[in-house]
Amino acid sequence: MFAERSGTDLDKTAAACRNDREPFMKLTETGYAKINLGLDVLGLRPDKYHEVAMVMQTVSLSDTVTITESPELEVTTDRPELEGGPSNLAYKAAVLMGEFARREPRVHIHIEKRIFLTAGLAGGSTDAAAVLRGLNRYWELGLPAEKLERLGAKLGSDVPFCVAGGTALATGRGEILTPLPDLPPLQLVLAKPQLEISTPWAYREFDKQKNVIHPDIDGMVQAVRAGDVPGVLRRLGNVLEPVTAGAHPEIGEIREDMLAYGAEPVMMSGSGPTVFGFVKNREAGEQIAGILQSLCLEAAVAELVGRKSV
Numbered sequence: 001m002f003a004e005r006s007g008t009d010l011d012k013t014a015a016a017c018r019n020d021r022e023p024f025m026k027l028t029e030t031g032y033a034k035i036n037l038g039l040d041v042l043g044l045r046p047d048k049y050h051e052v053a054m055v056m057q058t059v060s061l062s063d064t065v066t067i068t069e070s071p072e073l074e075v076t077t078d079r080p081e082l083e084g085g086p087s088n089l090a091y092k093a094a095v096l097m098g099e100f101a102r103r104e105p106r107v108h109i110h111i112e113k114r115i116f117l118t119a120g121l122a123g124g125s126t127d128a129a130a131v132l133r134g135l136n137r138y139w140e141l142g143l144p145a146e147k148l149e150r151l152g153a154k155l156g157s158d159v160p161f162c163v164a165g166g167t168a169l170a171t172g173r174g175e176i177l178t179p180l181p182d183l184p185p186l187q188l189v190l191a192k193p194q195l196e197i198s199t200p201w202a203y204r205e206f207d208k209q210k211n212v213i214h215p216d217i218d219g220m221v222q223a224v225r226a227g228d229v230p231g232v233l234r235r236l237g238n239v240l241e242p243v244t245a246g247a248h249p250e251i252g253e254i255r256e257d258m259l260a261y262g263a264e265p266v267m268m269s270g271s272g273p274t275v276f277g278f279v280k281n282r283e284a285g286e287q288i289a290g291i292l293q294s295l296c297l298e299a300a301v302a303e304l305v306g307r308k309s310v
Contacts, residue, residue, distance in 0.1 A: 029065045029134040031126035032058040032165055032305050033115045034158060035190075035269040035276055038215045039238040041206055049157075049173040050203050053217045055224065057183070058165030059276075059302040061190060063113050063123065065090070065130040067138055070108035073098075077111040092155055093128035097135040100151060105135065116298045118196040120270035122158040129162035149177065166307025169221055180224045182306035183232065188278045189263055189285040191292045191299040193250040195273040202271035205243045212239055233278060236267045244272035251275060254297065261288045 038055040045051050075084040075091045090109055098105035115123035132148045145164045152159030157174035169178040215237025223231030245251040251268055254275045258266045263277025279285040285301035292299040
């Protein structure tokens, strides 16, 4: 196992790998967006995090993360409004991986953003997970997904899931993952209003709610395991949707528009504000996305993506 190798052995191995490859090696990883098929909040934990039960799913809307050799660690993006320095989660992931591997992360990480920003789709977390996977390959460390997930938990609750993705039950504060069988590549359309939702705000507001209708997470998990797609779709539910939609009517309007144009079922993902709806085929999704874009919304068509090999 890697954990038993000395720092000297690691350096020798990495040096040998550098000698065997062309200089300025380029490596690319895909960071897939995440939606919640089911999200339930079970209570407040002693550590002030909320206990959750979620069925999480990766979709094909994605960022491209490219790693190349560099004199020093640098993170850039194609979105000028994004900070690429030490506050960027991808930067933190590179530092963390370097500390674990006892290596200086002398790499340039460039992120091409396609996932909507501040959308509740784990865009930052999936980029960080892509950096963990990428440096694992770049340095030829051979770490299994489970180890990368444990490292990712130090960066944020969504990062462990984003390491391998697919379909999974997430419990605890979201970091305890139980992989589930892959769902078929169902088509869906996603749309985001020009809003930015604070996740801590959404959870604080949820704590004030009474008569909460909890989704059937156990039933959804059973349906996923049985390959019962209609059963999965019947059980979509998100306890945070009434909170966010209650404060931002735009979310309800997007939901109504999607239903009117033929998407079904429709739900908000995470704490919002992105709304997604399942469609019969990609052509139908593109038609709906085009209509929503004409209403000045960010919209895209995607499909469900299975668990990724690391």
